[in-house]
Amino acid sequence: MNRTRTSIVDIARAAGVSKSTVSLVLQKSPLVSEATREKVNAHIAELGYIYNRGAANLRQSKSKIVGIVVNDLTNSFFAELAVGMDMVVQSAGYVQFLAHSGESVDRQREVIASMRENGIAGLILSPARGTKASDIKDLADSGIPVVVVVRNLPGAKVSTLVSDNYAGAKAAVRHLIGLGHRRIAFMGGFQDTAVFGERLRGYRDALQEAAILATEKCIIHSAPSRAGGVAALERLITIEDRPTAALCLNDAVAFGVCDGLRANGLEPGKSFAIIGFDDVIEAKTAVPALTTISVDPQGMGQRAAQLLLKQINSGQRDQESIVTSVRLVVRQSCGAPVKQLEEIE
Amino acid sequence: MNRTRTSIVDIARAAGVSKSTVSLVLQKSPLVSEATREKVNAHIAELGYIYNRGAANLRQSKSKIVGIVVNDLTNSFFAELAVGMDMVVQSAGYVQFLAHSGESVDRQREVIASMRENGIAGLILSPARGTKASDIKDLADSGIPVVVVVRNLPGAKVSTLVSDNYAGAKAAVRHLIGLGHRRIAFMGGFQDTAVFGERLRGYRDALQEAAILATEKCIIHSAPSRAGGVAALERLITIEDRPTAALCLNDAVAFGVCDGLRANGLEPGKSFAIIGFDDVIEAKTAVPALTTISVDPQGMGQRAAQLLLKQINSGQRDQESIVTSVRLVVRQSCGAPVKQLEEIE
DNA sequence: CTTGTTTTTTGGATCGTTCCAAAATATTTA
DNA sequence: TAAATATTTTGGAACGATCCAAAAAACAAG
Numbered sequence: 068m069n070r071t072r073t074s075i076v077d078i079a080r081a082a083g084v085s086k087s088t089v090s091l092v093l094q095k096s097p098l099v100s101e102a103t104r105e106k107v108n109a110h111i112a113e114l115g116y117i118y119n120r121g122a123a124n125l126r127q128s129k130s131k132i133v134g135i136v137v138n139d140l141t142n143s144f145f146a147e148l149a150v151g152m153d154m155v156v157q158s159a160g161y162v163q164f165l166a167h168s169g170e171s172v173d174r175q176r177e178v179i180a181s182m183r184e185n186g187i188a189g190l191i192l193s194p195a196r197g198t199k200a201s202d203i204k205d206l207a208d209s210g211i212p213v214v215v216v217v218r219n220l221p222g223a224k225v226s227t228l229v230s231d232n233y234a235g236a237k238a239a240v241r242h243l244i245g246l247g248h249r250r251i252a253f254m255g256g257f258q259d260t261a262v263f264g265e266r267l268r269g270y271r272d273a274l275q276e277a278a279i280l281a282t283e284k285c286i287i288h289s290a291p292s293r294a295g296g297v298a299a300l301e302r303l304i305t306i307e308d309r310p311t312a313a314l315c316l317n318d319a320v321a322f323g324v325c326d327g328l329r330a331n332g333l334e335p336g337k338s339f340a341i342i343g344f345d346d347v348i349e350a351k352t353a354v355p356a357l358t359t360i361s362v363d364p365q366g367m368g369q370r371a372a373q374l375l376l377k378q379i380n381s382g383q384r385d386q387e388s389i390v391t392s393v394r395l396v397v398r399q400s401c402g403a404p405v406k407q408l409e410e411i412e
Numbered sequence: 413m414n415r416t417r418t419s420i421v422d423i424a425r426a427a428g429v430s431k432s433t434v435s436l437v438l439q440k441s442p443l444v445s446e447a448t449r450e451k452v453n454a455h456i457a458e459l460g461y462i463y464n465r466g467a468a469n470l471r472q473s474k475s476k477i478v479g480i481v482v483n484d485l486t487n488s489f490f491a492e493l494a495v496g497m498d499m500v501v502q503s504a505g506y507v508q509f510l511a512h513s514g515e516s517v518d519r520q521r522e523v524i525a526s527m528r529e530n531g532i533a534g535l536i537l538s539p540a541r542g543t544k545a546s547d548i549k550d551l552a553d554s555g556i557p558v559v560v561v562v563r564n565l566p567g568a569k570v571s572t573l574v575s576d577n578y579a580g581a582k583a584a585v586r587h588l589i590g591l592g593h594r595r596i597a598f599m600g601g602f603q604d605t606a607v608f609g610e611r612l613r614g615y616r617d618a619l620q621e622a623a624i625l626a627t628e629k630c631i632i633h634s635a636p637s638r639a640g641g642v643a644a645l646e647r648l649i650t651i652e653d654r655p656t657a658a659l660c661l662n663d664a665v666a667f668g669v670c671d672g673l674r675a676n677g678l679e680p681g682k683s684f685a686i687i688g689f690d691d692v693i694e695a696k697t698a699v700p701a702l703t704t705i706s707v708d709p710q711g712m713g714q715r716a717a718q719l720l721l722k723q724i725n726s727g728q729r730d731q732e733s734i735v736t737s738v739r740l741v742v743r744q745s746c747g748a749p750v751k752q753l754e755e756i757e
Numbered sequence: 758c759t760t761g762t763t764t765t766t767t768g769g770a771t772c773g774t775t776c777c778a779a780a781a782t783a784t785t786t787a
Numbered sequence: 788t789a790a791a792t793a794t795t796t797t798g799g800a801a802c803g804a805t806c807c808a809a810a811a812a813a814c815a816a817g
Contacts, residue, residue: 071473072554074773085797090775100795115550120529121466121475122773125802128416130466132530140498141693146491153485153512157519162526165510167498174502181507184465185477205460209417293697322694329699348486349667352638354674419803430767435805445765467803470772 073114082110093118124186131161133375134182134190136175138218140167142292142319143347144364145193148217151368152191159376161188168195172202179206189375193217196260200224212378216371219261226378226387228371232262232344235360235393236269236314239342242358242395243312244277246402248340252285252313254299255320263316266344270314291316296323297330304331312340312401318347318359325353325400340401355399362393418459427455438463469531476506478720479527479535481520483563485512487637487664488692489709490538493562496713497536504721506533513540517547524551534720538562541605545569557723561716564606571723571732573716577607577689580705580738581614581659584687587703587740588657589622591747593685597630597658599644600665608661611689615659636661641668642675649676657685657746663692663704670698670745685746700744707738 075093079086084103091099092107099107110116124130133156137145149165156163164182168175175195182190189212192203200222207213213225220227243251253270256263267286274281284306289295296315300323303310315321321343325335335341336355343350346361374387420438424431429448436444437452444452455461469475478501482490494510501508509527513520520540527535534557537548545567552558558570565572588596598615601608612631619626629651634640641660645668648655660666666688670680680686681700688695691706719732 071772076773086774087776087797087799088795091796094775098795103795117554118529119470119531119773121531122470122802123775125464125467125470125773125804126775128802140485140491140495141488143486143488143491146485146488150485150512150514157511157523157526160526162509162523162530163511164507166502166508167495169495178502178507181502181505184463185507186464186466209460209462293694297697323697326697326699349638352642352668352671354671416802421803431804432767432806433765436766439805443765448765464803467772468805470774470803471805473772 072119073116074119075116078107078110078114078116081114082107130186130188132164132185132187133161133372133379134164134166134179134187135192136166136168136178136182136190137193138168138170138175138195143349144317144319144345145217147347147364148193148368148371151365152372153368154365155369155372155376159372161376170195172197176202179203183209183211187211189213189379191216191371191375194220196257210384212375212384214371214375214378216367217262219265221261224386226374226389228367228374228389228391229261230362230367230391231393232265233269233272235344235362235395236266237273238269238393238395239314239344239358239360240270240273241276242397243314243340243342243401244273244279246312246340248310248312249279250285250308250310250312251279252287252303252310253316254287254303254313254324255289255295255316256291257288266314266316285310289320291320293319293323293326296320296325297327298323300324300327300331312342314342314344316344318343318345318350318357321357321359321400322349322353325355325357336400336402342395342401346396350396351398353400358398358401359396360393361396362391367391417464418461419464420461423452423455423459423461426459427452475531475533477509477530477532478506478717478724479509479511479524479532480537481511481513481523481527481535482538483513483515483520483540488694489662489664489690490562492692492709493538493713493716496710497717498713499710500714500717500721504717506721515540517542521547524548528554528556532556534558534724536561536716536720539565541602555729557720557729559716559720559723561712562607564610566606569731571719571734573712573719573734573736574606575707575712575736576738577610578614578617580689580707580740581611582618583614583738583740584659584689584703584705585615585618586621587742588659588685588687588746589618589624591657591685593655593657594624595630595653595655595657596624597632597648597655598661599632599648599658599669600634600640600661601636602633611659611661630655634665636665638664638668638671641665641670642672643668645669645672645676657687659687659689661689663688663690663695663702666702666704666745667694667698670700670702681745681747687746691741695741696743698745703743703746704741705738706741707736712736 075089076086079089092104166178172195191214193216200220207225215227271281287299289299321341328335343357343359346359350357350359420434421431424434437449484490511523517540536559538561545565552570560572616626632644634644666686673680688702688704691704695702695704
């Protein structure tokens with residue numbers, strides 16, 4: 068069909084030099100004279116030559132490809148994370164395989180295998196729910212740098228970059244307590260993720276600190292999505308001594324809770340205080356603007372990619388664990404001090 | 413650092429056969445006897461062999477990689493589009509380079525160049541704003557199948573897959589007219605994209621059909637994002653004879669408009685009717701649930717990927733233009749018939 | 758036990774680069 | 788100008804797979 072694409076020897080022939088010389092020109096070696104460099108470059112442009120990176124990779128047994136596996140691209144937190152990675156990966160001259168595991172460990176395993184066959188220089192993984200450290204053991208053992216982001220993988224001997232979930236949750240709950248709330252719920256998420264565990268711990272400790280008894284019924288599990296938030300709220304309103312505020316697992320859940328409140332004739336931020344987690348872009352413009360814990364997903368993506376590239380370039384495999392700091396961004400959804408709210412009741 | 417990875421000859425040596433035999437086993441050829449197949453497979457498993465697809469690609473001068481370039485991954489429409497593509501690409505045994513152009517034609521050019529060097533079998537492109545047909549001409553000329561999605565690229569000789577923007581916009585405006593609205597705005601988007609042009613044309617024709625005069629001041633440009641929607645609404649409320657309804661360029665803008673209305677003490681769906689475009693996942697659960705034109709981005713992604721794979725496999729480069737049909741999904745944001753609204757005024 | 762068939766296996770060339778030692782050319786020095 | 792040195796250029800061997808023609812082994816028939 069398509070005639071074989073033009074290669075380095077075609078150029079060499081056209082320019083009347085050897086293929087080695089052309090190769091030298093391509094890698095901008097200072098060993099070639101200015102005259103031949105120009106001559107060769109002219110022919111490269113004329114023949115529309117396209118560098119075959121695969122062949123180079125084969126010879127050098129290394130590549131300029133990094134793999135990125137994300138558990139849920141439709142969640143804007145992860146989409147932004149991916150965009151942040153993309154930025155630094157691209158400007159470092161790398162190209163990325165980006166795959167979406169959809170929270171399936173099977174699919175995750177498949178795509179990682181496929182990436183290995185294609186020869187990635189490193190991998191950034193935001194693990195699907197239920198991923199075990201053993202799932203990436205042989206990858207890491209093979210000497211390919213791996214950076215795990217967002218969700219911790221206890222026991223895995225790789226670098227990790229997670230946000231300070233514990234501190235963030237604690238700060239959020241302290242803020243709610245400071246506003247006068249005493250019955251505070253924790254909404255969204257499932258037991259089995261590290262993120263959930265860490266944030267819940269922060270929530271519990273903040274309550275304990277204020278000598279508030281944390282009741283189990285105030286911890287409401289649900290899918291970590293907008294729809295999950297709606298569902299969680301439906302369960303919340305049925306409990307007696309209904310909480311007056313909630314920390315949500317993430318912003319998506321928080322938005323869902325807002326939706327649910329409205330559907331029940333309650334006004335988020337007025338009759339119920341809400342704090343999210345992540346600070347996705349919509350958090351700022353939503354109505355009411357969402358009080359949340361800012362984790363800067365794009366920045367995290369950038370840092371993760373930088374960490375990976377550093378490991379690729381240095382050749383050292385020693386693991387590094389970074390916990391990125393977070394900060395409370397107070398907006399409207401957590402309302403005014405609770406005295407006003409109590410009056411309404 | 414890392415000892416050279418085990419190759420086909422290592423296996424051959426271990427199993428006491430030739431590398432050709434191992435190759436045959438790898439590609440599940442029926443020519444090898446059952447006995448040797450098992451023996452070889454045992455050694456493959458034992459040595460932890462990883463297939464080097466790059467080497468195979470070099471020899472065969474073809475690859476199992478498709479490139480996907482998306483203009484804005486943080487927009488959930490495109491994120492879902494990418495997920496749809498990912499699904500079919502992955503299950504066809506391909507792997508995808510996914511890049512985010514961030515609406516920059518320069519970056520888009522760079523990533524496409526990089527993908528070509530890495531040897532992609534085909535490309536799916538959702539063009540950045542301002543992309544010209546000439547930008548992908550030589551790619552298409554080189555015989556690599558290209559599918560352009562979402563935004564039309566007039567003049568490009570490649571297959572395209574776009575949703576029926578014209579019909580969708582028309583249906584939406586007809587619906588608003590049917591509810592009794594007469595002053596209807598078109599909000600969001602910029603002049604220079606094909607999508608904007610097509611939807612605006614649908615809007616105009618529907619108004620004309622009903623003998624309603626379309627005034628230019630009812631067409632409000634803004635960024636096609638949530639923030640853009642907020643900004644657009646701020647401008648809308650200043651005009652005299654304020655419209656009672658709006659068709660928004662997309663759901664993101666529509667959500668922004670809702671936010672803006674609330675910030676101005678107006679209630680979306682009650683005092684102002686809104687219709688979006690795209691039907692992103694949040695549209696259903698938002699409050700009020702968004703009336704919108706459903707385009708099923710994930711399905712579009714799947715169809716685009718299927719179209720590309722078909723071209724890759726068949727080797728035929730004849731272009732195909734698919735316009736996917738859309739449908740109006742009526743929810744709460746467009747409110748009840750306008751008589752009630754007029755009474756409020 | 759040959760010969761003829763069929764089934765398996767195999768060596769070497771190949772894909773497009775990079776790398777290296779060695780060759781060719783240019784430049785300097787005595 | 789010849790020798791010594793510095794600068795450029797080059798051929799061929801890798802890298803790890805596939806492909807193909809041909810060899811080897813297994814089997815059948817006479």
